[in-house]
Amino acid sequence: MGVGPEVETDYYNFESMNFPPGHPARDTQDTLVVAGQERRPQRDRLLMRTHTSPVQMRTMESQPPPVRIVIPGKVHRNDAADATHSPIFHQVEGLCVDTNITFSDLKGTLDHAMKALFGSAVKTRFFPSFFPFTEPSADVQISCIFCGGKGCRKCKNSGWIELLGCGMVDPAVFAFAAEKQPTYDPKKISGFAFGMGVERIAMMKYGISEIGSFFAGDMRFLGQFV
Amino acid sequence: MKILTKWLRAYLPDLPVDDAQLAEDLTLRGIAVEGVYDLGDGSGSLYEMDITTNRVDAMNHYGVAREATAIYGLTLPPLDFKLPQPKPVAKPFSVRIEAEDACGRFTARVLRGVTIGPSRDWFAGAEVATYFGLLEQKQISNAVDATNFAWIGMGQPTHVFDLDKIEGGIIVRRARKGERVKTLDGVERVLDPEDLIIADHAKPLGLAGVMGGWDSMITPETKNVLVEAAWFDPVAVRRTARRHGLHTDASHRFERGADYNAAEVASALVSSILLANGGWIEGDLVDARVPAIEARTANRKPVELKLSEVRRILGTTIDAEGITAATVEGVLTALGCGLAELAKKAELAKKAELAELAKGNEVWLVSQPSWRLDLEREIDLIEEVARVYGYNRFANTLPAFGEGVRALLWAAQESEVRRTLLAAGFHEAIGSTFCSAAEAALMAPQPGLAVPLGNPLSEEAGVLRPSLVAGMLAMIAGNLHRDVSDVRLFELGTVFSGTTEKVDERPALSFGAVGTLPEQGALHAARAIEFHDVKGAVEQVVGRFQSRTVLFDRFLAEAGLTPEWLHPYRAARVVVDGMTAGWFGQLHPRVAAERKLKEPVLLGELYLDRLYKLPLRQPIAREISRFQPVRRDFSLVLDESIAWEKIDQAVAGLRIPELVEWRAREVFRDAKLGAGEYALLLGATFQAADRTLREEELQEFQARVVEAVGKVGARLRS
Ligand SMILES: [Zn+2]
Numbered sequence: 001m002g003v004g005p006e007v008e009t010d011y012y013n014f015e016s017m018n019f020p021p022g023h024p025a026r027d028t029q030d031t032l033v034v035a036g037q038e039r040r041p042q043r044d045r046l047l048m049r050t051h052t053s054p055v056q057m058r059t060m061e062s063q064p065p066p067v068r069i070v071i072p073g074k075v076h077r078n079d080a081a082d083a084t085h086s087p088i089f090h091q092v093e094g095l096c097v098d099t100n101i102t103f104s105d106l107k108g109t110l111d112h113a114m115k116a117l118f119g120s121a122v123k124t125r126f127f128p129s130f131f132p133f134t135e136p137s138a139d140v141q142i143s144c145i146f147c148g149g150k151g152c153r154k155c156k157n158s159g160w161i162e163l164l165g166c167g168m169v170d171p172a173v174f175a176f177a178a179e180k181q182p183t184y185d186p187k188k189i190s191g192f193a194f195g196m197g198v199e200r201i202a203m204m205k206y207g208i209s210e211i212g213s214f215f216a217g218d219m220r221f222l223g224q225f226v
Numbered sequence: 227m228k229i230l231t232k233w234l235r236a237y238l239p240d241l242p243v244d245d246a247q248l249a250e251d252l253t254l255r256g257i258a259v260e261g262v263y264d265l266g267d268g269s270g271s272l273y274e275m276d277i278t279t280n281r282v283d284a285m286n287h288y289g290v291a292r293e294a295t296a297i298y299g300l301t302l303p304p305l306d307f308k309l310p311q312p313k314p315v316a317k318p319f320s321v322r323i324e325a326e327d328a329c330g331r332f333t334a335r336v337l338r339g340v341t342i343g344p345s346r347d348w349f350a351g352a353e354v355a356t357y358f359g360l361l362e363q364k365q366i367s368n369a370v371d372a373t374n375f376a377w378i379g380m381g382q383p384t385h386v387f388d389l390d391k392i393e394g395g396i397i398v399r400r401a402r403k404g405e406r407v408k409t410l411d412g413v414e415r416v417l418d419p420e421d422l423i424i425a426d427h428a429k430p431l432g433l434a435g436v437m438g439g440w441d442s443m444i445t446p447e448t449k450n451v452l453v454e455a456a457w458f459d460p461v462a463v464r465r466t467a468r469r470h471g472l473h474t475d476a477s478h479r480f481e482r483g484a485d486y487n488a489a490e491v492a493s494a495l496v497s498s499i500l501l502a503n504g505g506w507i508e509g510d511l512v513d514a515r516v517p518a519i520e521a522r523t524a525n526r527k528p529v530e531l532k533l534s535e536v537r538r539i540l541g542t543t544i545d546a547e548g549i550t551a552a553t554v555e556g557v558l559t560a561l562g563c564g565l566a567e568l569a570k571k572a573e574l575a576k577k578a579e580l581a582e583l584a585k586g587n588e589v590w591l592v593s594q595p596s597w598r599l600d601l602e603r604e605i606d607l608i609e610e611v612a613r614v615y616g617y618n619r620f621a622n623t624l625p626a627f628g629e630g631v632r633a634l635l636w637a638a639q640e641s642e643v644r645r646t647l648l649a650a651g652f653h654e655a656i657g658s659t660f661c662s663a664a665e666a667a668l669m670a671p672q673p674g675l676a677v678p679l680g681n682p683l684s685e686e687a688g689v690l691r692p693s694l695v696a697g698m699l700a701m702i703a704g705n706l707h708r709d710v711s712d713v714r715l716f717e718l719g720t721v722f723s724g725t726t727e728k729v730d731e732r733p734a735l736s737f738g739a740v741g742t743l744p745e746q747g748a749l750h751a752a753r754a755i756e757f758h759d760v761k762g763a764v765e766q767v768v769g770r771f772q773s774r775t776v777l778f779d780r781f782l783a784e785a786g787l788t789p790e791w792l793h794p795y796r797a798a799r800v801v802v803d804g805m806t807a808g809w810f811g812q813l814h815p816r817v818a819a820e821r822k823l824k825e826p827v828l829l830g831e832l833y834l835d836r837l838y839k840l841p842l843r844q845p846i847a848r849e850i851s852r853f854q855p856v857r858r859d860f861s862l863v864l865d866e867s868i869a870w871e872k873i874d875q876a877v878a879g880l881r882i883p884e885l886v887e888w889r890a891r892e893v894f895r896d897a898k899l900g901a902g903e904y905a906l907l908l909g910a911t912f913q914a915a916d917r918t919l920r921e922e923e924l925q926e927f928q929a930r931v932v933e934a935v936g937k938v939g940a941r942l943r944s
Contacts, residue, residue, distance in 0.1 A: 001632065024279060024460075102623070104622065105623050109624060127253065128278075129278060135605050135606065137609075215658065217657060218705060222715075
């Protein structure tokens, strides 16, 4: 298990995760920034981390491979609140780095994890996706836990529910890690990472319609989960 | 983005699947079709697409068609638009790229004698009216429709100028300080010296790759046209667009990388649509190129790709044969890559005893198509192989696992705190990470160290919370304002302090309670939650840790030591092993009034970073004595300023092994006592592990207790 700071530097949150300065990929994560950063070098600027991925880099910098770590944590985005968006939410991130870690290992690990979370009958399927810090990248769907895949309102009749993002760690990310730990040589090691939104899964599992319910402290809501 | 299958099939008449299957096959390859809508007889389907930002090349009909060819092993016919022979011109139109870092190519074609009006369908299989009708794309005029057609059809932004508004020729350059241009949206813009612009010899005409200018736009009166198709640098376009708060189709594409080689084809496409209504071409296409940019877009150095690396990263497939050389070659060729097989590591093959071993050692030099700027490295090509091969054709394997689980540093302590409070009837909540500057000033344990945000969500969320009390209070108030009268909450979270240069994060615990205990019911009497209920909860939490001393103290209001959010007389400090571990008590009546809270609110905060320094308490069992315990009571009179804590410590300080338990049994005040005094009944139990206590021993113990409490100011009541 690992954790990291909620206030991060631009370097850990973006640059070392292969979001170069000025890159459009940064637009996908609207960021809350600490005041008074304009004069500082870009990499040192402080912000509210937009994902738990910076802990990947902090972990790799602090130890040579192998790494097998799960990272829960609070993250923030400069998003207007609505039923499914909250400026505050939580993610759980995973990172596995070693010699001979493959895409099929990523598939097997997540398939196993989803079965452990949602029952052994659950199936997974993987779609190509894009994240700056993984390549190849994938979105993972699980067979609908409500209808078993037949199609229902919750899965919009598709029989599948999109649950997490993942991929093989991008060699560029290893190159950043290797600045402090040269053993992260992408020619010798490989790895996978995955991440998911905690509230999203809880909303689906418990039938919660407003993400804001998690942050209101309403006794009538909390009392249902005793 | 919307895609018509009718348009796709115009490019690929041999598509072997129906629209539904095509949608699924594309989606499984990462060209996600989010919705399929039947457009009725003969019109095919409309796809609602969701394509990831790295694949701008596929955000148009020709790009999606290219993906389909890779899936089904088809061949995509090249885009080719036949133009009439140009009329010769003595002096070609002048184009100069001054900003060679930001504009890699600028093509200009002069059309004269055109008629601006409704566009006509101009070649079979590609009908503006039909496609635009199905896409619900408004037809405006042949000039606008032509650029829209090139955009929707092949993803290349183009621009058309009224040639007669251009003075001299085109210069692509950075703006000069103070220059202005009115853009097509009618906004008069002051230009920044970093803005990349299209100018003529006298004035700026528009924002390069973002938006054209008002003064040179096509009007119904336009007779002569200049068609622009260019390549602009992603960062330069992004900066210009951002500075002016613009996000256009053109800027979207250029920011993510346009196709260097598409300019000429797009220019021909736009020109042919315009010329369908009459007119002629004057002179050859003017094509200004910057070789340095061409070298890093259209003519990149080929990438080496090894089959062994493909397999090392991707692993096991369900199909026993796995990823073969033929798979790699098939996928990459269909996507437009050029593959030259290297010497196949011939020496390696020779060294291998068996020729079989040479298999799997294929090495290719892969040249990347100009429209795929995202293909730069070996891993990018491996991803393409995995993507088109199909992610779900890989097996589910598990990596070897050799170690046990290492939990977080504070996991055990945090879970113990959580468990204790849940057992005490509190619910766990998560409050806002932010609070107002005023709340921070009132509630921060150390003043002046609150960290402000640069772009807060609101003024009430302007700073990083230095204390969890603000959030707790907000949640309690929220409940009360919704008429939920019994509230018991706690939050485990991070508090922040420091400067905008360095922010310190620490774990903290807040808790709050309002209402009755237990909740109102028919079979039991309920009473209001009061100070000692919360104190009990705090004692339980702190009691989970292995400390030497725990005490609660308070200060006179005048001392100024009690936090200002707490009631001056109903507050206590928690001191663990001599460290301040937190504060709790009743909310200050002024703060309560400001928030319109009529009920007394009990709340507090513990600094968990301090508690977490202590290990969790590990109970060690003690033999239970077989011998008779003896209880002795001491009736004490004390000054009001002497708290139980003092008596407790004095008794503990005796360290009499046979003194096994003591407590305050009663407190009372009556007229017989002096002013400012109170009476306390101290009950003590003596017991030895190995013998029955003798009377002399007991008397000695009693005397020592009386002496010890006497030293802190207690006297025996006569
Ligand atoms: Zn379902």
